[in-house]
Amino acid sequence: MLLNKYIKPIKYGDLIFHLIQQLPLLIWLVYGFQLFQYFLRRKKPNPRIESNFIFSILFLVYSIPFVLAIRNIYYASFVDDITHKFKEEFNKASLPPGFGFCMNTDIDDVAKKQGVLAYWDYACSGDNSKFMYNMLEDLLNRFYYINYALFLIVILVYNAVSSVNILKSPFIIMNIRFALLLGTIGCLLPIFHTADFTDNIRNLLINSTWITLLTMNTCGFIFIFLAILIGIA
Amino acid sequence: MYTMLSFFTPAADSGLEEIVGLINIKNKHQPAQFWIQESPMERALSFIIYILLWIFVLFNINNRFHTNHKLSMIIGFITGIIILIIYDFISNSVISLGLDQKTKKYTAMNFGKQYIVLNDKNKLDFKGSNGLIISTKNYEKMLKEKSIDTVSLQQFRDNQYEKTLGSKDQEYPLWGYDYGNLLLLSGSYLFITIITSCIVSSHHNKKIFKMQLPFAVASGLFSVASMSIWFKNHSYTEQTIFLRLKAKLFILAFSFAITTIAVPFFFS
Numbered sequence: 117m118l119l120n121k122y123i124k125p126i127k128y129g130d131l132i133f134h135l136i137q138q139l140p141l142l143i144w145l146v147y148g149f150q151l152f153q154y155f156l157r158r159k160k161p162n163p164r165i166e167s168n169f170i171f172s173i174l175f176l177v178y179s180i181p182f183v184l185a186i187r188n189i190y191y192a193s194f195v196d197d198i199t200h201k202f203k204e205e206f207n208k209a210s211l212p213p214g215f216g217f218c219m220n221t222d223i224d225d226v227a228k229k230q231g232v233l234a235y236w237d238y239a240c241s242g243d244n245s246k247f248m249y250n251m252l253e254d255l256l257n258r259f260y261y262i263n264y265a266l267f268l269i270v271i272l273v274y275n276a277v278s279s280v281n282i283l284k285s286p287f288i289i290m291n292i293r294f295a296l297l298l299g300t301i302g303c304l305l306p307i308f309h310t311a312d313f314t315d316n317i318r319n320l321l322i323n324s325t326w327i328t329l330l331t332m333n334t335c336g337f338i339f340i341f342l343a344i345l346i347g348i349a
Numbered sequence: 350m351y352t353m354l355s356f357f358t359p360a361a362d363s364g365l366e367e368i369v370g371l372i373n374i375k376n377k378h379q380p381a382q383f384w385i386q387e388s389p390m391e392r393a394l395s396f397i398i399y400i401l402l403w404i405f406v407l408f409n410i411n412n413r414f415h416t417n418h419k420l421s422m423i424i425g426f427i428t429g430i431i432i433l434i435i436y437d438f439i440s441n442s443v444i445s446l447g448l449d450q451k452t453k454k455y456t457a458m459n460f461g462k463q464y465i466v467l468n469d470k471n472k473l474d475f476k477g478s479n480g481l482i483i484s485t486k487n488y489e490k491m492l493k494e495k496s497i498d499t500v501s502l503q504q505f506r507d508n509q510y511e512k513t514l515g516s517k518d519q520e521y522p523l524w525g526y527d528y529g530n531l532l533l534l535s536g537s538y539l540f541i542t543i544i545t546s547c548i549v550s551s552h553h554n555k556k557i558f559k560m561q562l563p564f565a566v567a568s569g570l571f572s573v574a575s576m577s578i579w580f581k582n583h584s585y586t587e588q589t590i591f592l593r594l595k596a597k598l599f600i601l602a603f604s605f606a607i608t609t610i611a612v613p614f615f616f617s
Contacts, residue, residue, distance in 0.1 A: 235482070306532055
């Protein structure tokens with residue numbers, strides 16, 4: 117096909133798009149390994165953690181990013197957008213509601229004779245840009261609120277009496293370090309927001325990847341709260 | 350692995366012929382954003398400046414604090430370089446992506462420039478808010494035949510736009526200001542995050558805190574202080590150049606932030 121010389125469909129585009137978004141889970145696996153090591157190396161067994169109930173809650177929180185990742189890939193690549201029935205679809209783009217398809221290769225004969233390859237709807241591109249910009253802003257704010265809450269907790273307990281000084285707990289310190297690492301990476305998001313008008317898809321891909329990071333940061337934050345509530349030291 | 354990278358294929362290696370975008374001058378939805386590719390000199394200079402600023406900071410840390418944690422510094426420096434390479438690649442070399450209404454598939458394109466059509470004898474039918482995509486060869490042929498008169502979007506923004514003050518014919522043009530503001534916001538969030546890390550360290554190991562402090566300060570300098578500078582731009586091109594400069598300074602700040610955050614991981 118002549119058009120393939122200029123505009124080429126990406127094979128398995130949708131599957132690749134959703135798989136790339138899950139790459140930050142590698143950091144979560146490293147974190148999981150650290151958690152595992154912590155529980156193995158503990159010198160004093162803590163009866164509160166030994167209980168199956170507490171351990172189940174911790175495991176449930178740890179699995180949230182994986183569950184959401186599997187859910188995303190399943191709905192994007194294995195469920196038909198219109199009929200909502202099981203259907204393998206690795207090529208067709210499944211995007212969030214509101215995101216427009218701005219290019220159209222379905223052109224009339226007159227335009228074809230003039231050498232036109234496709235139409236590009238600039239109103240649609242403008243809407244996509246605003247959508248992506250707002251999404252970027254929302255994501256940044258969420259990273260901020262989580263890390264600001266962490267900042268306040270640290271300030272609050274800094275000079276607290278030792279019985280409530282959570283900063284002496286190695287488990288909490290380990291979780292704070294990870295949450296801060298994820299928060300730091302989260303702040304990098306605007307850098308990859310490219311300005312080229314055709315790149316709204318890449319912006320969506322980057323935003324969606326950062327959503328995975330945000331989920332991980334939130335789970336790290338939940339771990340800190342659980343550790344304080346349950347008393348994991 | 351090649352398929353995983355198909356969204357990030359270099360345009361030059363994609364085997365796709367270059368295309369250009371034509372926009373009608375009457376189109377009221379002209380893109381608010383556009384990007385100008387950097388020259389090889391500018392690209393090389395960013396890496397040199399990055400390395401020089403790291404040397405400057407390290408030199409001062411050695412003189413003032415007499416302490417460092419080499420492994421964290423290596424991690425921070427390499428992370429920064431990798432991000433700078435990715436930024437450079439995405440901004441200058443990568444293929445453009447599109448979503449085709451007809452096939453509902455992701456498509457790859459080797460997109461060149463965008464042009465505003467001032468006058469055309471071919472009577473191209475733009476159909477409302479649409480722009481047209483044509484091959485660069487076809488565009489050059491039209492120019493040669495003098496059947497079309499165009500100006501690049503960059504030139505249009507830098508000259509025509511200023512004369513007409515934008516009025517109703519363009520999209521919201523202040524994207525650059527918004528983006529600059531987001532970088533500052535992000536910089537201040539970054540600073541709060543690393544300060545939290547420093548507070549935690551100062552609580553239970555002053556040695557770690559001493560190692561972190563200089564990098565936290567350097568990060569604050571480049572993420573908050575340098576992002577706050579307001580450049581008065583005289584053209585759209587200038588605005589894009591300053592934004593790029595700020596983005597690269599932000600990457601430098603991030604590399605110091607990663608150094609700060611990494612230090613405690615090496616201590617129990």
